[in-house]
Amino acid sequence: MTAGKWLKTACNLCYINCGIEVWVNDGRLEKVRGDRSSPKSQGYLCNKATRIPYYAHHRDRLTTPLRRRADGGFDEIEWDVAIAEIAERLRDIVDRYGGKSIALYGGGGQGNHAGGAYASGLIRALGSRSVFNALSQEKTGDFWVNGHMFGSQTCHTAEDVHHCDLLLVIGANPWIAHGFPNARDHLNQIRKDPARKLIVIDPRRTETAEMADLHLAVRPGTDAFLLAALLATLVRSDRVDQAFIEEHTVGFAEVRQALLKVPVEEWAAAADISIADLERCAAMIVAAKAMVVRVELGIQQGINSTLNSYLEKLLIMLSGNFGRKGTNQLHSWLQPLWGNSPNQTFAPTGDAIIGGLLPPNIFPEAVLKDHPDRLRCAWIDSSNPANTAANTEAVERALRSLELCVVVDVAITETARLAHYVLPASSQFEKTEFTLFNFEFPTNYFHVRAGVLPPLAGTLPEPEIYTRLAIALGLLPGDNVLAPLREAARRSRAEFAAAFRAFIAENPGAVPALVLYHTLGQTLPDGTAAAAPLWGAALACAKRSPQAVRRAIGASDEVTDHQLGDLLFDTIVAARQGTAVTRHEYDEVWSLISHSDRKVRLAIPQMLEWLARLDPQAAGAPKEFPFMLAAGGRRMFNANQIFRDPAWRREDPDGAMLINSSDLNELGAKDGDWIAVESVVGRLVVRCKVDDAMRHGQLALPHGYGQAYPTLDGERLINGPRINLLTESGNRDPIAGTPYHKNVAVRLALVSAHEAAAYQSQSERIHMRAAGQ
Ligand code: SF4
Numbered sequence: 001m002t003a004g005k006w007l008k009t010a011c012n013l014c015y016i017n018c019g020i021e022v023w024v025n026d027g028r029l030e031k032v033r034g035d036r037s038s039p040k041s042q043g044y045l046c047n048k049a050t051r052i053p054y055y056a057h058h059r060d061r062l063t064t065p066l067r068r069r070a071d072g073g074f075d076e077i078e079w080d081v082a083i084a085e086i087a088e089r090l091r092d093i094v095d096r097y098g099g100k101s102i103a104l105y106g107g108g109g110q111g112n113h114a115g116g117a118y119a120s121g122l123i124r125a126l127g128s129r130s131v132f133n134a135l136s137q138e139k140t141g142d143f144w145v146n147g148h149m150f151g152s153q154t155c156h157t158a159e160d161v162h163h164c165d166l167l168l169v170i171g172a173n174p175w176i177a178h179g180f181p182n183a184r185d186h187l188n189q190i191r192k193d194p195a196r197k198l199i200v201i202d203p204r205r206t207e208t209a210e211m212a213d214l215h216l217a218v219r220p221g222t223d224a225f226l227l228a229a230l231l232a233t234l235v236r237s238d239r240v241d242q243a244f245i246e247e248h249t250v251g252f253a254e255v256r257q258a259l260l261k262v263p264v265e266e267w268a269a270a271a272d273i274s275i276a277d278l279e280r281c282a283a284m285i286v287a288a289k290a291m292v293v294r295v296e297l298g299i300q301q302g303i304n305s306t307l308n309s310y311l312e313k314l315l316i317m318l319s320g321n322f323g324r325k326g327t328n329q330l331h332s333w334l335q336p337l338w339g340n341s342p343n344q345t346f347a348p349t350g351d352a353i354i355g356g357l358l359p360p361n362i363f364p365e366a367v368l369k370d371h372p373d374r375l376r377c378a379w380i381d382s383s384n385p386a387n388t389a390a391n392t393e394a395v396e397r398a399l400r401s402l403e404l405c406v407v408v409d410v411a412i413t414e415t416a417r418l419a420h421y422v423l424p425a426s427s428q429f430e431k432t433e434f435t436l437f438n439f440e441f442p443t444n445y446f447h448v449r450a451g452v453l454p455p456l457a458g459t460l461p462e463p464e465i466y467t468r469l470a471i472a473l474g475l476l477p478g479d480n481v482l483a484p485l486r487e488a489a490r491r492s493r494a495e496f497a498a499a500f501r502a503f504i505a506e507n508p509g510a511v512p513a514l515v516l517y518h519t520l521g522q523t524l525p526d527g528t529a530a531a532a533p534l535w536g537a538a539l540a541c542a543k544r545s546p547q548a549v550r551r552a553i554g555a556s557d558e559v560t561d562h563q564l565g566d567l568l569f570d571t572i573v574a575a576r577q578g579t580a581v582t583r584h585e586y587d588e589v590w591s592l593i594s595h596s597d598r599k600v601r602l603a604i605p606q607m608l609e610w611l612a613r614l615d616p617q618a619a620g621a622p623k624e625f626p627f628m629l630a631a632g633g634r635r636m637f638n639a640n641q642i643f644r645d646p647a648w649r650r651e652d653p654d655g656a657m658l659i660n661s662s663d664l665n666e667l668g669a670k671d672g673d674w675i676a677v678e679s680v681v682g683r684l685v686v687r688c689k690v691d692d693a694m695r696h697g698q699l700a701l702p703h704g705y706g707q708a709y710p711t712l713d714g715e716r717l718i719n720g721p722r723i724n725l726l727t728e729s730g731n732r733d734p735i736a737g738t739p740y741h742k743n744v745a746v747r748l749a750l751v752s753a754h755e756a757a758a759y760q761s762q763s764e765r766i767h768m769r770a771a772g773q
Contacts, residue, residue: 007452008035008576011049012112012428013639015437016178017447018044019577022052022429024452029056029429040445040578044182047650048639054648055427056453060411060709062424063458074422079460079468086421087472089404090126093377099127101376103358103366106133106383112428113337113436115408115462117533119381121513122466125475129356130346130366130375133383134640135338136357138297141306141736143355145313147342148604151594153355154336157313158441159292161186163326166288169200170312171223171298171742175207177634179296181440187211197284201226202298204658204700205693214280219272220628220698221743222619224304226271226278227311228611232262233282234318241320248590249317251603258608270616285319290326301632302742304614305733310607317600323589329441330592332545332582334572335537337436348374351737359737360389361729367398377404381462382425384641386414387706390727390739391681408465411644414708414722424459426451431461432530442586443552447578448534450526463517463530470514477507477515485519493566496520512536524573531573538572539565541581548582606735621697625679625745627663630700631723632741638704646709646719646766653767655705655720656689660696664688667748674756676749677701682725685751685759699746709766717766 004025010017011032019038023031032052034045065082066074093101104123107116120131147153161167161180167190174183190196191211200209201216201223209215218226234240235256245252268278285291293316299308321327339356346353348371351362358366363385367375378399389395399405399418407419416422430453438444455461460468470476485503489496500519504512513533521529542549542565549555549564553571572579590598621628637649646653657677669675671690676683677699686701694700705720731740751759 004030006033009429009449009452010435010447010578011045011052012055012433013048013052013642014178015435016041016181016183017435017437017578018046018049018181019447020045020049020052022452027454029053029453035577038577039580040440040447041181044185046178046184047636051643051648051650052429054645055643056429058411058645060644061427061456061459062409062411062422063456064424066412066416066422068420082421082423083468083472086404086406087469089420090377090473093404094126097376098373100130100373102126102128103130103132103375103378104128105131105360105363105378105380105385107131107381112382112433114431114433114530115381115425117513118462118466118511118517119379119408121511121533122470122475123379125470125509125511126473130358131356132358132360132363132385134360134388135355136359136736137361137389137738138300139738140354140357140359141733141738142300142309143338144306144352144736145309145604145607147340147354149313149601150330151601153340153342154333154338155330155592155594156439157316158329158331158439159294160290160326160329160441161292161294164288164290164292165195165326166197166199166284166291168285168291168293168315169198169202169208169212170227170293170295171202171300171302171308172294172296173202173206173208173634174294175211176636177296180294197288199281199284203695203698204691209693214277214284216273216277216281217695219270219620220630220695221303221740222271222616223299223302224307224311224611224614225267225616225619226273227308227315228259228262228614229264229267229271229273229278230282231311231314231318232259232264232267233278234285235259236264237282239282239286240318244320244322245318245602248323249600249602250597251601252318254603254608255314255318258611261612266616267614270619285315288319288321290324291319291321292327293321297632298742301739303619303740304610305738305740306735307607307610307614310604311611314602317602322600323586325586329586329589331439331441331444332541332548332584332592333436334438334444334446334541334581335436335534347371352735354736359732360385361732361737361739363389364391364394364398364729367401368394376402378402379406379408380415380419381408384409384413384415386418387641387722387724388703390724390731390741391729392722392724393682394729395724408462410459413641414706423465425465426455426459426461427453429453430455430459432528434531434534438581441589442584443580444582445578446572446581448528448531448573448575450528450576461530463514463521466511467514467518470511475509475511475514476518477510482515482518485515486522489520489523526576528573534572535569538569541565542568545582545584545588548584548588551583552580621745625747627697627699627746627748629677629679629726629744629746630698630742631727631744632703633700635702638702640704641707643704644707644709652702653719654687654763655702657686657721658691658694658700659688660694660698661690661692662696663748664690667750669750674751674759676751677726677746678749679726679728679744679746681728684721684723684725685755686721687759687763699748711765717762719766
């Protein structure tokens with residue numbers, strides 16, 4: 001028994017990663033509170049974070065490697081056996097098909113990216129660059145637009161909500177989903193200040209829309225029509241910021257011509273927005289001294305998603321709300337979380353690789369297509385595509401078809417059940433972690449989180465898993481080679497830098513992350529060896545933005561530019577809470593644009609062609625599937641797939657489908673009934689919940705459900721909807737491949753009393769037994 005204590009770490013439930021303190025007592029994480037001394041979040045805590053103990057401790061944790069038998073069951077095996085067998089099968093696949101036949105899927109759950117640094121290093125050493133993850137399920141359309149407008153797909157816009165006098169929210173619900181630091185604090189401040197305004201564009205009258213000065217309840221799937229009509233209104237009436245456009249952009253004349261062709265009245269009608277409301281929105285934007293635009297998956301996973309991202313950026317630029325206090329900005333990075341891969345394609349399917357990433361929607365085709373370079377092996381780390389990627393049936397078929405599938409995770413997920421091997425990882429609070437979700441401007445924060453719990457017996461942190469595998473594959477030299485590097489690190493950073501660079505030059509096939517872990521990492525405090533790969537990132541960051549780094553870490557004039565990166569690295573690994581890594585002046589934003597003239601490119605030919613093709617007649621749901629379902633959305637008690645134990649939910653235990661009362665009445669059902677949802681690829685039976693904030697014809701299901709969890713007698717029952725049984729891989733963006741999850745055409749049907757009783761019984765058994773009753 002050890003005495004309890006409060007330890008600093010971060011919340012792992014959304015990409016804001018608020019600083020928190022956890023009460024750890026006798027090896028268990030028992031309580032959570034906001035870390036008031038965190039410079040980033042200052043004690044902010046939402047309802048979800050208080051439930052983290054349900055993530056940290058539950059009875060479905062894996063504690064031994066598993067090997068699947070031919071009958072679909074699993075054998076428990078020793079770590080050494082698992083690693084040796086996996087290494088042999090990997091070698092065989094590389095020998096027969098080449099490294100390109102392997103893909104990494106995932107590489108770090110919600111803001112926990114340490115594992116990804118090691119997994120991607122190993123996959124690269126085997127000859128593969130193919131990576132699928134959640135970013136390419138959500139954001140690559142935005143990255144593609146940024147690549148064209150700003151010169152690199154790693155240029156990424158930040159939101160200075162703190163200082164704006166107009167917050168324009170499009171397809172987001174920050175009161176529930178957060179998405180920017182201390183979201184509720186900022187929304188409350190805006191609500192209380194008559195000089196500050198809030199506009200929300202969302203089909204549903206969300207909790208955020210309830211607070212808005214103007215809510216545009218756009219028809220689902222018609223955001224592009226509305227945004228284009230809004231831009232056209234500004235252009236027609238010459239209410240764009242001409243001085244900003246001339247000074248900072250290129251290509252306005254072409255964009256203006258394209259927007260003048262937009263039939264404003266017709267497209268506003270297609271979006272079901274009155275001209276009066278459109279005009280009111282335009283007037284509020286023009287009147288704002290500093291508007292910031294906050295967008296999310298409502299448009300990034302909606303119909304025309306890449307075009308939506310383009311139009312959103314045009315609105316920022318044409319209104320001149322960029323690069324000033326209280327507007328949108330670009331932000332600097334400690335380490336870009338994604339890459340820049342313009343004009344690259346994935347040979348087996350011909351799809352674009354954006355930000356160095358492949359879209360999960362093409363995963364089934366990448367495995368199943370009859371192509372010599374199709375994928376034969378998937379290495380899946382902290383990800384559950386069987387539940388999260390579009391078209392569960394196709395994803396499961398692809399997973400079963402692989403010659404080798406290895407899953408690294410904390411629990412036996414739906415994907416793990418189909419893997420050949422499952423390797424039990426330590427949880428995100430049992431090891432050193434960090435997040436590369438650092439999207440703030442002018443001050444950006446980084447948090448290296450030392451483990452606050454010991455690794456659960458039988459589990460390993462990812463650096464140890466990948467070390468064992470690399471040794472078995474002959475990709476990590478022995479200690480006779482690494483020890484001198486480690487000694488150099490102990491003597492001085494300069495000596496280590498010279499030795500490490502010489503080593504990498506002589507060993508181009510090495511995995512740098514693992515070499516750093518075993519050398520420099522062993523000199524770091526509090527067991528933070530896993531943070532060693534950040535050393536190179538810190539050096540590069542200091543080189544890119546020396547003044548911003550100096551301000552952030554308070555470096556004295558005696559610190560040379562040469563020493564600055566090492567000082568930054570030492571600062572972040574020594575701090576037990578988030579620490580500022582860059583602090584910019586506002587006018588430095590222009591230096592973050594990659595185009596050599598530091599000007600924004602407004603005219604993107606593919607986007608203007610797409611705009612010209614928009615057809616209001618094609619908007620809306622087809623006759624045979626008349627409802628538009630948002631498949632996945634944030635609620636008070638959901639959080640991607642990270643929580644396995646259903647008992648964590650205080651409300652909404654079944655992940656109910658939201659539906660307008662008139663739609664439910666027409667169907668002949670009532671609040672709380674079980675009803676069937678059918679799409680072109682599948683059927684789900686869900687509990688329905690009346691929500692008159694929904695539009696007529698609009699439905700919504702939450703993400704983060706559909707996981708199996710063992711009852712007390714060991715039976716595994718599925719909790720809530722596996723929403724991707726309804727989504728179809730082809731319902732996706734033509735450029736980015738991102739799914740149109742917010743616009744899934746479905747129909748509804750009543751279910752028999754017998755079927756409803758079966759679902760009701762299952763729900764009761766899950767929740768009673770999960771709660772231990
Ligand atoms: S806002 Fe996100 S990171 Fe912060 S406490 Fe809530 S879930 Fe956690």
